[in-house]
Amino acid sequence: MEKLIEYLSYPFVRYALVVGVLIALCSSLLGVTLVLKRFSFIGDGLSHVAFGAMSIAAVLGVTNNTLIVLPVTIVCAILLLKTGQNTKIKGDAAIAMISVGALAFGYLLMNLFSASSNLSGDVCSTLFGSTSILTLKTEDVWLSAVLAVMVVLFFIFFYHKIFDVTFDETFAKTVGTKVDMYNVIIAVIVAVVIVLSMNLVGSLLISALIIFPALSAMRLFHSFRSVTVCSAVLSVICAVVGILISITAGTPVGATIVAVDAVVFVVCYTVGCITGGKIV
Amino acid sequence: MRKAIRFLAVLVFVIVLSACQSEKIAKEDNVTSDEISTQQENQVEKQVPEQSEQSEQLEQPEQSTDVDLTTLSSTMVYSEVYNMVMTPEDYIGKTVKMEGTFAVYENEENGKKYFACLISDATACCSQGIEFVLQGDAKYPEDYPKEGDNITVEGIFGTYDEEGTEYCQLENATLE
Numbered sequence: 001m002e003k004l005i006e007y008l009s010y011p012f013v014r015y016a017l018v019v020g021v022l023i024a025l026c027s028s029l030l031g032v033t034l035v036l037k038r039f040s041f042i043g044d045g046l047s048h049v050a051f052g053a054m055s056i057a058a059v060l061g062v063t064n065n066t067l068i069v070l071p072v073t074i075v076c077a078i079l080l081l082k083t084g085q086n087t088k089i090k091g092d093a094a095i096a097m098i099s100v101g102a103l104a105f106g107y108l109l110m111n112l113f114s115a116s117s118n119l120s121g122d123v124c125s126t127l128f129g130s131t132s133i134l135t136l137k138t139e140d141v142w143l144s145a146v147l148a149v150m151v152v153l154f155f156i157f158f159y160h161k162i163f164d165v166t167f168d169e170t171f172a173k174t175v176g177t178k179v180d181m182y183n184v185i186i187a188v189i190v191a192v193v194i195v196l197s198m199n200l201v202g203s204l205l206i207s208a209l210i211i212f213p214a215l216s217a218m219r220l221f222h223s224f225r226s227v228t229v230c231s232a233v234l235s236v237i238c239a240v241v242g243i244l245i246s247i248t249a250g251t252p253v254g255a256t257i258v259a260v261d262a263v264v265f266v267v268c269y270t271v272g273c274i275t276g277g278k279i280v
Numbered sequence: 281m282r283k284a285i286r287f288l289a290v291l292v293f294v295i296v297l298s299a300c301q302s303e304k305i306a307k308e309d310n311v312t313s314d315e316i317s318t319q320q321e322n323q324v325e326k327q328v329p330e331q332s333e334q335s336e337q338l339e340q341p342e343q344s345t346d347v348d349l350t351t352l353s354s355t356m357v358y359s360e361v362y363n364m365v366m367t368p369e370d371y372i373g374k375t376v377k378m379e380g381t382f383a384v385y386e387n388e389e390n391g392k393k394y395f396a397c398l399i400s401d402a403t404a405c406c407s408q409g410i411e412f413v414l415q416g417d418a419k420y421p422e423d424y425p426k427e428g429d430n431i432t433v434e435g436i437f438g439t440y441d442e443e444g445t446e447y448c449q450l451e452n453a454t455l456e
Contacts (some may be wrong), residue, residue, distance in 0.1 A: 007352075010357055134359035187304070250353035 007247050016133045016247075019196075020257075021150035022241040024209065026193045028235030029155045031229050032216035033166045033186065042080060043210040045095035045102075046194045049076045051126055052102035052109075054198075055084040059113040061065045066143065070195050076102075077191035078184055128202040133243070133253050137177075148191050154189060162186070163224055201254030211240065212261035220274030238264055302384060304429075346374035349399075357399050361408045368439045368448050376410075377434040378451055382425045383409060393420055397433045397450075412450040425455065432456040 027043075034042060053072035057065035082095055089097065099132050110123060136144075155162065162174035165182045173179050197206045213235035217227040242257030249256075298330035299421050347364075349357045357378070380399040380424050386392070414423065425431055435450030 007356060010356070010360070012363060013356075135357065135362045137366075247355050248353060250355045253355065 004244065005250055012105065012134050013247060014137065015136050015138075016243055016253075017240060019136060019141055020243050021117070021236050022144055023193070023196050024213075024235040024239035026083055026148050026189075027149040027197055027206075027209045028195055028213040029152065029228060030186070030190055030232040031210040031235075032231050034210060034219070035161055035214045035218075036166050039081065040211050041092065041093075042077070042093055042190065043194060043207040044074055044198075044204075045099035046077055047198060047206040048099040048103040048106070049073050050195055050198055051203045052106035054126060055106035055109040055146060059109050066195065070192065073195055074188050076193075077187040081183055081187035081190065103227070112212060114226060124201060126198070127204045128252060128254055134247070144196050149198055151189050153194060154185070158182070158185075164257040166224070183275045196228035200239045201257055205254045208258040208261055209235070211267050216261075216265045216278065219268040220275075234264055234268075237262075310348060312371045318333065344375065345434065347371065347376045347437075349376065351411065354400070358408065361399055361410065365408060365448055366399040368437070370445070371437045372439060374437050375434065376437045378410065378430065379430065379432045380409065382427060382429045384424075384427050384429045385419070395420070397431055410448055410450055412453040415452040416456060 011031045034040060041215035048265050050073045052217055053069040056072075057068040062068055064081050076098060079196070080098065094194050107123060142195070160178055161172075161182050163178055164177050165186070169179050193210075194206055199210055214227065214230040214232050215249070221227045239257055242260040243253060245251065246253040247258040305319070347360070349360060352360065361378070364376070366424075378396040378397055378399065383396045383398050385394040385396065393413050395413070396409040396411045398407050400407040412435050415435075418424065433450060433453050433455055435453030438451045439446050439447065439448050
């Protein structure tokens with residue numbers, strides 16, 4: 001405990017906890033919608049796109065790679081979420097195609113043009129998060145905080161529209177909801193959350209941050225609002241516990257957070273089986 | 281639901297505000313220590329040999345370890361070393377103690393050797409190191425451990441410029 005208190009005196013640990021909580025909150029809010037819309041794997045696909053974009057930024061020598069990563073990821077998110085169901089290449093195939101394509105091109109670019117002397121380290125750090133969350137600069141913290149607040153505010157103000165679009169797009173269109181516009185906004189927010197989450201758990205583990213809290217909450221609750229609130233609470237708790245375990249035990253941050261998420265899912269699944277999933 | 285949403289909104293704002301506060305505190309801390317060290321340097325420069333009383337007042341306290349990396353977990357060590365390399369100005373003049381793997385690098389052009397203490401991150405795919413210069417006239421390889429050996433090194437953190445690039449190193453270092 002003394003060790004933990006000592007670690008908390010380091011500014012970068014406090015930054016990590018703040019950003020971790022905000023990212024976990026955002027990803028869990030969107031996770032419920034994405035899981036219900038059958039887009040659980042989009043986080044994985046978009047994170048690979050972000051990796052590809054990050055490689056381009058590295059090769060071009062752009063200092064603030066968010067300037068390239070964010071727009072590219074947003075465009076791909078819109079393409080996947082908005083047109084994925086109406087094209088010849090259907091949703092899951094489109095995600096898989098973009099995912100592996102971006103990953104391959106990203107690694108290829110870094111291999112061919114990167115000036116870094118530690119290529120494998122850079123790739124590993126981007127894919128698995130490594131200690132990225134503990135090496136945030138002040139401006140990264142501010143950017144994460146602003147984007148996270150925007151995501152949460154959007155979710156609060158447009159909760160009912162998101163609910164409509166999530167469950168029945170046809171009905172939502174009938175009652176005058178601008179479904180296409182909301183799908184685009186959700187796609188943009190998904191992209192923002194993905195780019196933010198890369199700092200926390202890395203490209204390969206982002207899906208876990210989106211899926212696990214939502215699935216855990218669904219084992220216990222059945223209404224949309226209960227699942228959303230429970231998902232947010234579980235996600236935040238898992239992120240904090242994961243970061244604290246990671247810094248005290250010296251384990252990789254991203255993998256530890258996801259492991260905690262997985263354990264919580266098993267617990268929720270067991271509780272759900274015992275109670276029949278009828279807590280609320 | 282509205283209560284829950286309000287609670288979430290309040291939670292987010294509290295977290296953001298606390299983040300700002302932490303940053304402010306951290307910045308104030310840095311500024312304060314920087315100011316103190318700058319004032320001390322200025323005062324030392326202005327010292328006159330006759331003013332023995334003043335010089336006694338300005339004497340630095342006994343050297344102790346300011347940043348002891350040997351007591352931290354591997355994740356914390358890696359993060360702290362990363363910060364030391366990225367923002368060296370915050371650590372200049374501090375006594376740093378670290379444990380890691382001994383490594384030797386050679387400049388092929390002039391044959392100059394550089395000695396470093398390397399540490400790996402938790403995923404073991406990345407490693408970072410800090411160069412050190414042993415105090416006295418240490419000669420390689422007699423006075424140094426074997427490459428790859430685990431070492432504990434303590435020295436004063438500083439930076440130097442070589443061919444236009446700024447490098448970090450532990451000066452007056454000792455090996456344990």
